[in-house]
Amino acid sequence: MDLLENLNERQIEAVTFMEGPLLVLAGAGSGKTKVLTTRIAYLINQGINPENILAITFTNKAAHEMKSRIGNLIGYYSHNMQISTFHSFGLRLIKENYEYLGYDKNFVIFDSDDSLTIVKKIIKDMNLDKDKFNPKAIRNKISSLKNDLIEPSSYKKYALTEFDEVVYKVYQKYEDSLYENNSLDFDDLLILPIKLFSKRKDILERYQEKFKYILIDEYQDTNEAQYKLTKMLASRFKNICCVGDVDQAIYGFRGANYKNILNFERDYKNTKIINLEENYRSTKTILDAANAVIKNNKNRKEKNLFSNLGIGEKIEYYRASTGLSEVSFVISKIKDLMSDGISLKDMVILYRTNAQSRIFEDGLMKSSIPYKIVGGINFYGRREIKDLLAYLRLIHNIHDNVSLERVINVPKRGIGEKTLTNLINKANENNISMYEAIDSGKELGFKKIIEELKTLKDTMSLVEYIDLVLDKSGLINELKNEHSLEADIRIENLEEFKSVARAFEEENGVISLEDFLLNVSLISDNLDVKDEVKDSVSLMTIHAVKGLEFPYVFLVGMEERLFPHVNSLDSEEDIEEERRLCYVAITRCKTKLFITNARQRLMYGIDQINPASRFVLEIDESLINNLSQKEIENFSRIDYNNDISEEKVNIEENYLNKDLDYQVGDFVYHENFGAGTVIEVIKNKKNPKLTLLKIAFKLPYGIKTLLYNHKSLKKI
DNA sequence: CCATAATTCTTTTTT
């Protein structure tokens, strides 16, 4: 079979360029994955040993996809090839060299929750005010310092403010604590290989020799650590192929720097650059919409992405009155599509924040439409799963104080704060772990359970062992005795966890607890085998949908403050990242795009009124079929930067006012001030005719308070 | 020590 059969000229060029640095600037839907996979297949066909190939992606899903597509291309899959995410690649390097890094071989990986637990503890131990020194903020700061490869000792010099000083101290203690627990956090998976390579040139050279051909996907989303790591590995042979699209850079918040892609030419001399500009995914209408949005970014290179797939259908836009009616609209459209014979797996609901998924879940459940949530509330973040994992981790690594503290009293064994403090003190005094410090009292019973489980560890299969742990620990009995719906769900989740373990075993043959624990922490996208088969609508955040495509896309919650999100509103740079996110969302769509939002929505338990997202207004009207009232153009005259923070509305007030002409959220037109939105109705109890309206107009007018029946004011 | 009540966050986005 000819590998190059279905490729265009540019793609062929990218696939067959063998030696030297290669940068592929691949617009959305331009066959990026196809190029990467075909290139790997081509390299192998050219006689390159699969062992010498390293391909790095950002998600496990992308890595899986790549593996199976290469398998299809060359008829087999070679396990000698290294195709993985940055983090699992880092983990592999650490596993192969842990002794040089000073870790015990039973090290474990802490997820972000565990990191937060440690930070909280440190802050408490230091007697700091946690309102002033927010643990989450400090953890995030530590993480970004780590990703920028700044160690505590070097940060000390820059820590000028009181806050930074605290960050420095907590950072130092945090690193010590990880080390004491014989554990690594996510960031360590990238940093430790870099440290290893800087210290041991001989080891670096060995890996450079091994990975002669390197391919990096989504290069625009690499952070400093990832950038440095690839640069180290590639610096010898310079056979590095990076694929990316600056317009799709959406991970700035975790330290990604899309300039890495722009600096590629500077880093590698004689870089070959190939532009892929033909989009094979979306209709012209969809692509035009995406281009119309992204062209508003100032910080960007003009690009000429085109599609030959025809105009296609118009985008349907609906501005619902409430969040619930937005859901109803989407569900009715899904039903329409179903009756047209479209299958559910071809539809996706995309939102900006995870919190938005719930009302859609409720609605879909009530309508008996099968759905699956991709990513979302982390499966491994659930209490019962974390408890089980903590047992397993403690059994595996008795130095893991974090896990011990989590489960020593789960289920209740009458071990409280006092016992724990004693244990901590004893452990500190004797320089041993808390587990080792146990020598009396009720906690001895706990130690016995763990000891017994330890001896049985290698005598049975993983799934059997998990059952044993659930039984001996008392976790499962506690839930069974509860006889509540909630407990039943938890038991179900534990069963689900067992099937994940089973899938692991089936994929890798007999797997040790060690390997299972290390890998399980890196898999946040659920590898649901069952859901693949069932025909269901997908629900996910826009970040999670990156790299995927769907014929029918519902882009929901398109409101100012939700998308673009409030937290990005006061920085132009952040707005541009939001806009790129919107670009990613639109370009996922192949056939038909639905855009919706709600005039009034429950957020944090209170009703809020949000204008339509600026991104909707940036799309040319001719591409849109507006199913709500014709209100877009009116809205477009409102300046978003108006301070309309008083927009919170009491719903009861709305009911009181329903006999009036005006309600909060109504659109008005004023002879002098132009279009505006009512943000408050101030009713005069004695004289209804003196009702005042607080209205947000476009700048420079801003917020004005006017008489509702003023002759220059019209409701539209 | 624990169950319950009261209170205080939470919502960006992910490996």
Next chain:
DNA sequence: AGAATTATGG
């Protein structure tokens, strides 16, 4: 609104 953390009383 709902989850998570903290205070209270037994």
